[in-house]
Amino acid sequence: MEEISREANCMECKLFARCKSPKMKASGEGKRKVLIVGEAPGETEDLQGIQFVGEAGKLLRRTLAALKFDLDRDARKINAVNCRPPNNRTPTKNEIQCCRPMLVAEIKESRPKVIVPMGETALTSVLWQRWRQASGGISRWNGFQIPDQEYGCWIVPTFHPSFILRMQGKNGTEAIWIRDLKRAIAKSEEPDFPSYSKNNLESSLITLKDETKIIKALKMILHKKPALIAIDFETTGLKPRKDGHRIVACSICSAGIENEDEKEVSISFLLNMRKDSGNEKIRRLLCKIFTDPLIGKISHNSQFELTWAKEILGCWIAPIIWDSEIAAHIIDNRQKTCSLKFQAYVNFGTVYEDLVPPTLRDYLFSGEDGTSFNRINEIPTDELLKYNALDSLFCFKLAKKQMEELGFLAHKTEERIVLKRFPKIDSETEQVASGLQKAMMLFLDGSISFATMTAAGIKIDINQCKRELRSTEEKIEKCESNLRNSVLGMEWKRKYGQKMNFESPIQLSRLLSANVSSMNGEKISTRHEDLEELVGKIDGIANLLEYRRLRKQQNYLLGLEKEIENGKLHPFFSLSGVSTYRSSSHNINFQNIPIRHGQMSEAIRKCFVPRNGRKLIEVDYKGIEVSVAACYHKDPNMISYLSSMSKDLHKDMASMIYLLKRSQVSKQARYSAKNAFVFPQFYGDYYVNCAKALWKNVQALDLKIEGAGISIAEHLRNSGLGTYEKFEEHLMKVENKFWNVMFPKYREWKEEWVNMFEKKGYVEMLTGFRCWGPMTRNQAINYPIQGTAFHILLWSLIRITDKLKEKRMRAKLIGQIHDCMLFDVPEDEVEELIKLLNEVMTVEVRDEWKWIIVPLSIEVEATPINQSWAAKRPIEENH
Ligand code: SF4
Incomplete structure (x- = not known):
């Protein structure tokens, strides 16, 4: 364990001077070897001189008691900061650091089997050296069961009970908290602690630079035909198509390839292979391995390995049996938890930075954009090969653990290696986890199809792209000059002088607050929709909106230009980055093409050609x-709407909202009902917001009665809805009818669905994916x-x-x-x-x-x- 002074640095911290129970000692019998780490003493704790006796502590005691765990008898308790901060404020990082020796001393003395850091402060103190970069908050970590190798015990982080109190257990927080506590208790009952010592890991790594030895090792792999190998490349960048890019090193990890026992070995080969140069014998052998149907391949982000193998080695890796990045995402939907580095720590308690220099990754990810070169050349070869071998080793270990968890076996048939499902009992729900198996198969197949799509690429008219960029720049210049000469621009210049920045929302917000909000007392937001409201009221706002639009267009076009490779765009599409189990895209973000603004959309789409x-x-x-929602709620009236060609929900709602006969509903009025009432209602909005938008549309869209030429504004006046207040009251009744008369089954489903979520802490999609909270009510309904x-x-x-x-x-x-x-x-x-x-x-x-x-x-x-x-x-x- 790290060497650290056993004495807290109280003279620097000084918190002891102002509390009633300074330097509170750890307490509890700790019979079940669990150490619970809180944040800091609260008022009651400070008065009584013991941890977890206030309201939050009582909740923790009650909850643990229900799990047959006695806080005082079974656990030891300590805080990250052991004196009460004034007014219960959150402890500072310095205070945590000053007090940390008390925690470390407690760990050394009581030798817990499980440490449970509760909340952000406790987590910061417990992880400290282990995760030098920002931890990302407790919600990134809670629920993981980390076999921390340095402490020699499990770390199971969870929320602080005061958070559960604040949330009143809603949004799934209580269910998730109880799940985490159960996991911690279960870990305390496990007889063995898994060991992944540094020496053991390092003894599994082989690095080869000599071509003769590389050929010999590759031949040996081909001869042994292991059922599973993990592959990892170290490359000169993210995308391989620009001249000069190379695969610098490739590692292959498997069990039993080096000797007869099943020990995992990861071999890293120095390749320096380009598309048009490199050792041909090595290239051929690699391709033979990568395409051998009896060798199943594993990768952590298979799209990357597929792309580079195809472009540089000239072969398509198959069969891809597993992608450990995708599996990590299937098991846990949280963002920023899927990187190999993070997964290596939460699954094996090993910190990469203890094995290879922390700066190494900075060199590998130093390319400015997808197509440019990184600084891999500056990394000493031995360190690079070791890092490369470690990647495959962890990828292999992780994949095996995930397969076990999800209930899969790699199975050798006559022709190829395939994944075979076996029923896996999920200990938490006691259900067969076939849903997650289906989810895994869908995303695994999806990632391979995405790789094919990325490899095909989208043709770009480079000259058109350049023309659009030039024209956008000219427009920006003109627009900027108009903006400078407007009332808003001059005020901006007066207030900020040289520091004037038209793209700064902070500067804009301050300007508007000073000039507008003082007039009506309202805070002015700088969101596009809100600024549109000010067009015509403040000179220069229209120029500012145009300026922002053009800048966005310019940025997208510049990004596009940078990512072009041989006349094509090859964006990556990922299936492991979105917590709602949708896809994302990067280098360039193809899914973020501005489509709402006609001119901008046109300028950009003109660059994409067949x-x-x-x-x-x-x-x-x-x-x-809407169709998918019906598959969940099964409301018969909604199914009838969706199944019948003659029925039109949006038209019916427009008729109800604007008091029209069906034949009087124009296309525009239908559009208004669809986008300002029907969809917002489906997504959980309520009648007041809908009323505002619908009322605004009457004027903004100049809504008319179909065929009569009379405005809907006039029609509403004649119908007794001439004021907004009356219209809002009317819409409340429409909303009531919508949910209680038209779609009661849909409404009931929403209640049942949310109740189920609150109870379980996650929602299960029809496709098998599990989306864990915390989530708001609307998110729990909409995400699946x-x-x-x-x-x-x-x-x-x-x-x-x-x-x-x-x-x-x-x-x-x-x-x-x-x-x-x-x-x-x-x-x-x-x-x-x-x-x-x-x-x-x-x-x-x-x-x-x-x-x-x-x-x-x-x-x-x-x-x-x-x-x-x-x-x-x-x-x-x-x-
Ligand atoms: S909080 Fe810890 S470091 Fe600070 S004064 Fe109290 S015991 Fe000392």
């Missing part, structure tokens, strides 16, 4: 989230719907990718944005592709998932041949 003689085809599901909608698209995407290959079609899937896919298609395959899209997306997916109880429909848009994405039109017009 390959020669082809069209771009975009397909998306129509109203998929949004996630499931994406899974339907992903299933279709995988199926279509396979079918395109099977049918040897030349059409390529090139991108995915939320509920939509983008294809690059030769003219003669357009018809066949559309037929395929319809079959897979509306029929086959329903055969696969019988819980889809409503019809699904798609919308297809296409560009004319050789024209940009901006020229897309609904397929009827082109086809």
Whole structure:
């Protein structure tokens, strides 16, 4: 254990001087070897001189007692800071550091089997040296059961009971807290503590630089044909297509490849392989291993290894049996918990930085953008190879642990190695965890299809991109000059002089508060929608909005230009970064193309073009989230709306909201009801906000009665709803009817669903994924719907990718944005592709998932041949 003074640095901290029970000692009998670490004494604790006796402490005692665990008898208790801070304020980092020797001394003396840090302060003190960078808060760590190798005991962080009190146990917090406490108690009952000592780990690493030895080792792997190998590359950057990029090192880890016992060994090979240079014999051997059907491959982010192997080595890795990054995400949906470094610590209690220099990763991730070169050359070769071997070793260990946890076995058949599911009893719910198995398979297949999509790439008209950039810059110049000369611009200059920054929301907020809020006492927000309200009221606001839009456009175009490789864009698509189990995209964020603003969207989409003689085809599901919601709540009236061509919910609601006959509802009024009432209601909004938006639309959209030429404003006046107050009152009744008369089953489902979530702490999607809280009520309802909608698209995407290959079609899937896919298609395959899209997306997916109880429909848009994405039109017009 780390060497640290056993004496707290009280003279620097000084908190002892102002409390009643200074330097509170640890207490409790600790019979079950659990050490509970709190934040600091509160008022009651300070008065009584003992930990956890205030309200929060009582809650903890009660909860533990219900789990048959006596806080005073079974645990020891200590705080991270052992004197009460004035007014119960949160202790500072310095106070935590000063007091930490008391905690370390307690750990040394009582030798707990489990440490339970409760809350952020306790976590900071317990982790301290182990996680030098920001810990990311207790909600990133709670519930993990960390076999910390340095302390030689488990760390199971959880929330502080005062947080549960504050939250009144809502948003799933109490259920999650109890789960964490159960996990901590269970760990105290385990007889053995797993050992992953530094020496043991290092003895599993082999580094090879000599080509003869590398060839010999690769031949040995081929000869032994291990069922599973983990692969990791160290490369000169993120994307491989620019000239000069190389795979500097590759490591392969498996069990029993070096000798006959099953000891895990990770071998790192120095390659320095480029697309057009490197040892050909080594390249061939690597490709033989990577394509051998009897060797199952594991990777931590397989898309990366697939991309680099294809571009540099010239082979496609198969079969990918496991992706430990994706599995980490399936097991735990929290963001920023999937990196190998984090997973190595929470699963094996080992800190990378104890094994390799912490600066090494900075060099590897030093590229400015996806296509540029990092500083790998500056890393000493031996350190790089060791790091590379460690990555594969942890990836392999992690994958094996995850397979066990999720109930999978790697199984060798005559032709290939495959994953086989076995029923796994989930100790927490005592249910067969087949849902998580299905989720894992979907995302594993999805990541491989995404890699295919990334490899295909999207063609960019580079000249158009440059033209758009030039034109945007000119517009920015002009717009900036107008903004400077406006009242707002001059005031800005007067207040901030040289430091004036039109992109600073803080400066803008201060300016507006000084000039506007003083007039009406309201705080002015700088959000786009709120600033739009000020157009015409403050000179310069319109210029500012235009300036912001152009800057955003410029930034996107600049990003686009940087990421182009050989005339194409190859964004990465990830399945492990979103807590609601949807996809994300990076380098460039393809899913963040500005689509709301017509001009901006057009300027950017003009840069995306099909390959020669082809069209771009975009397909998306129509109203998929409403359909998915119906699969959850099964409200018969909603199912009827979704299943009948003649029924139109938005039209019916417009008729109810604006007191119109159905035949009087115009397209605009329907649009207003759909976007300002129906969808917001589905997503959990309430009538007051809807009333405001609907009322605003009457004027802003100049709503009229269809066929009569009379404005809806006038019609509402004539109907006795001439004031906003009356309209709001009317909408309250509409909302009441919507939920209680039209869709009562949907309303009941929402209540039951939220109750179930509060009880379990997570929601389970129809596709098997588990979304853990804390979540608000609306999130608990909406996240599974949004996630499931994406899974339907992903299933279709995988199926279509396979079918395109099977049918040897030349059409390529090139991108995915939320509920939509983008294809690059030769003219003669357009018809066949559309037929395929319809079959897979509306029929086959329903055969696969019988819980889809409503019809699904798609919308297809296409560009004319050789024209940009901006020229897309609904397929009827082109086809
Ligand atoms: S909080 Fe700890 S370090 Fe600070 S004065 Fe009290 S015992 Fe000493």
